[in-house]
Amino acid sequence: MTTTTCHHATLLDDRVKPRAMIVFAAIVLAGFGLLYSLAGTALGRSLFPHQATGSLVVVDGQSRASILVAQPFADPRYFHPRPSAAGYDPMGVSGSNQARTNPELRRRIVALTAEVAEREGIAEADVPGELVTQSGGGIDPHLSPEGTRVQIVRVARERGLAESQVATLVEEQVEAPTWGLLGQPRVNVVRLNLALDALD
Known part of the structure; x- marks a missing residue:
């Protein structure tokens, strides 16, 4: 070449x-x-x-919520979710990032425990921890069955329903662990409150 x-x-x-x-x-x-x-x-x-579009809940042709995102139910006629460090904002998901040793976290938990105990008419020792602590994401829509059951008396009283009727509704909404193995039994508060409204 x-x-x-x-x-x-x-x-x-x-x-x-x-x-x-x-x-x-x-x-x-x-x-x-x-x-x-x-x-x-x-x-x-x-x-x-359903999941690909955000797991939206449609009522009367209108999107009311997503079952994946906690809603700030504050009305005493509804079951309340766990507190949110993100203000229930899905665009700002976050936890408090406070360590167990943080004095501010301890003060907040003590104050919330007293508030929940008074609201639900139970002893402070009977307040489930999840009702006074924030989830890591800040928008966790679930509570444990125990965290839901302590609210039955208040919700039934505020709505003029029998406690047994509300208790039955709660039990119907308890979700088993995924595939029977992953996680704990839980209740989706958004679904529960929508089912509660359907009773009226």
């Missing part, structure tokens, strides 16, 4: 390499950045339409 031929081959290689890299980058961007995302979204919407 002559020197001239080698020189032309080198120039050709230099032109082909950048072109190949640009084509490869375009394929990767279009394939994984666009087509993969579109395919995943379409597959999710077809297989899990």
Whole structure:
């Protein structure tokens, strides 16, 4: 091979390499950045339409809530969720980031325990910890069955319902651990309150 031929081959290689890299980058961007995302979204919407759109609860044709996000129920006629460091804002999920040794955390828990005990008419020692502590995400929609049951008397009184009727509704809303193994029995407070409204 002559020197001239080698020189032309080198120039050709230099032109082909950048072109190949640009084509490869375009394929990767279009394939994984666009087509993969579109395919995943379409597959999710077809297989899990309810979950893919935010697990929204629709009442009378209107979206009222998401079963994945706690709502700030404060009316005594409703079951209350656990406190939220994020103000129940799904765009600002967070915990308090306060350690157990933090004096401010201790003061807040003591104050909330007294408040919940008075609200529910129970002893402070009987207040479930989850009703006075915040979840890591700040928008956890679940309570334990115990955290829900201590509110039955108040809710029944405020709505003029029999305690047994409200207690039955709570038990119907208890969710078993996922696949019978993961997590603990729990109650989705949003679902429970919607079911409560349906009694009226």
